[in-house]
Amino acid sequence: MDFGVIDLDEETVAFWAEVRAFCQTHVTKEVLDEEFETGSGFNEGLHKALGARGWILPTWPRQEGGAGATPLQAAILDAELRAAHAPLITLGTTRNVLPAVLRWGTDELKKAVVPGVASGDVRFCLGYTEPDSGSDIAAAKTRAVRDGDEWVIDGQKMFTTGAQNCQYSFLLTRTNPEAPKHKGLTMFLCPLEQAEIRPIRTLGGERTNMVFYDAIRVPDRYRLGPVDQGWMVLLGPLNAEHAMPEDTDSAPPIDQPGGMYGYSAVEGLEVALAWARSADPDGRRPIDDPLVRERLAQAALDIEVATVSTGPAGRVISSEMAIRVAEDLMDLVGPRALLPRGEDAAIGEGWLEYLHRFAQGTATYGGTTDIFRNIIAERFLGLPRQAPRAG
Ligand SMILES: Cc1cc2nc3c(=O)[nH]c(=O)nc-3n(C[C@H](O)[C@H](O)[C@H](O)COP(=O)(O)OP(=O)(O)OC[C@H]3O[C@@H](n4cnc5c(N)ncnc54)[C@H](O)[C@@H]3O)c2cc1C
Structure with a gap:
């Protein structure tokens, strides 16, 4: 580097x-x-x-x-x-899906949606996870059955973040339940107006959604790529989300993976620094204690290391840095760091309390850090697959 x-x-x-x-x-x-x-x-x-x-x-x-x-x-x-x-979540998901639309969509579909993407009128979300399948994406059960020039889609997706602000979901469906699990899938750029969107709020305050597809009808022009070969279509955006852009024509994630959570952690560090520099009524400042300085410096180092880390390792390092830094800064600052935004005695508008909650979810979305460790083991270190895959 x-x-x-x-x-x-x-x-x-x-x-x-x-x-x-x-x-x-x-x-x-x-x-x-x-x-x-x-x-x-x-x-x-x-x-x-x-x-x-x-x-x-x-x-x-x-x-x-x-x-x-x-x-x-x-x-x-x-x-x-x-x-x-x-x-910027919806900007990120829209940018992530667009190369798959450009590569696999018909000319008619591209003409209908691409100018709107550039202007901001058309936005995409990711419809992969279901109640029974998350890490094992290819186990999706949402059915798509052909009916003339249309498809009838039935099923439920979980955690479709941004669906309430998007026009289309990049939707993973099962078109052939008899085929091995990676071989019976088909992708759609599914219009969302017939779908029912119900909100979920996470511990970290993020809004995401359950999305119900109840026999919705989708014209064939919204199909992306060949029937039953959706895994191939999904791989570009998935590899980009997994910080493996060299394998894909899809856009890399909006940040270098290591930088992903650095900005939130930097804000937490600023709050802790401001606390450390302020004097109590006797004129004592925490920052004058060398142990406090050491812990602040360690947090700064952790953030810096995460920020310059790349690839799947960068994502793991960034998430684990955010969790560790949030915890350590809260411990350093003490009880006031537990107060959320809006409380009179909260410091830094409750950023440390927020950072601590937010950091936990970073180990899950976009693939858990366990799955990223599997990717590193199998694709970078050449270790055997962690478990035989059915199908
Ligand atoms: C805030 C938020 C936003 C999200 N946004 C989206 C979105 O926009 N679109 C979308 O489709 N999904 C989204 N997700 C879903 C997310 O991708 C999944 O939650 C994630 O992939 C994990 O799947 P799961 O929740 O089913 O957990 P599971 O896959 O059931 O995993 C449970 C636990 O087992 C571990 N585990 C599972 N398999 C393995 C394995 N093979 N090796 C080692 N450990 C394993 C996991 O690491 C985890 O700790 C979002 C999730 C959250 C929390």
């Missing part, structure tokens, strides 16, 4: 200033308060403002709805949005 300093050209410096100004204008206190209340990972005004600048697909040419940005500029954009705590 090259840790060298990058010299930025004038155009990139100007772009960076534009992004910072954008964040000040559009990632407002109202946007952040709304996100805290709803946990939905999305703000329509912000999303459309990004679309208006071509920043939903920043590296795409301007004539196709992008901004003609360089990869470095795109990385600056994402880093600034993250640092401002902009709600």
Whole structure:
């Protein structure tokens, strides 16, 4: 890895200033308060403002709805949005699915949805997990049965994050229950208007959903790729989500995997630093104690290591860093760190209490850290598969 300093050209410096100004204008206190209340990972005004600048697909040419940005500029954009705590879950899922639509969708489907993706009017969520299948994605049971030019879809998905703000779900269905489990699957870009969406709130305050597909009818033009070969269609977005972009034509995740939870942890560290620098009535400051300094420095180091970590290991390191740092900073600061936002004596607007709750979920979504360890063992270390796979 090259840790060298990058010299930025004038155009990139100007772009960076534009992004910072954008964040000040559009990632407002109202946007952040709304996100805290709803946990939905999305703000329509912000999303459309990004679309208006071509920043939903920043590296795409301007004539196709992008901004003609360089990869470095795109990385600056994402880093600034993250640092401002902009709600970006639905931007991430939409960007993740788009390459599969481009690769496997019919021309008619692409014409209908792609311009809307670039402008911010069309958004995608991920419909993989079901009540009985999460890590074992290919065990999905949601049925799709052909009926003339349409498909009838029946089943239930769990944790379809952002469904309430999306027009389509990238939906994993079973079309052939007789075939081995990876071979009887078909993917759809399923319109959501007939589906019933019921909210779930997590411990970390995120909003996600149960989505019920009750004999909904979907025209065949929404099918992505060949019937019964959905696993092949799913692999691009799945590998990208698992930080394996070298295997895929799908967009890598919105951050370097290691950086994923760094911004939340940095905010926690800032809160702990402010606490450590404040004096009690006798003029004593926690930061004057070398043991306090050591623990703060350890948290800063952990965050830094996570931020520069890449690939599936980066995702594991980032999640485990967030859990450890949240716990350690809470322990250091003491009982006031337990107070949530809104309580009179809460410090840093309750960020440490929030970080502690939020960090736990990071080990689950997008694949659990156990599954990432399996990926590292099997695909990087060449160890045998952890268990024989049925089908
Ligand atoms: C906030 C949130 C948002 C989410 N968003 C989405 C979304 O948008 N779309 C979507 O489709 N899903 C989403 N998910 C679902 C998420 O991907 C699954 O929860 C996750 O893959 C785990 O599946 P599961 O919950 O069924 O747990 P299980 O797979 O039942 O796992 C239970 C436990 O067993 C362990 N385990 C399971 N299999 C193995 C194995 N082979 N080796 C070692 N350990 C194993 C797991 O690590 C875990 O600790 C979301 C989940 C959350 C919490």
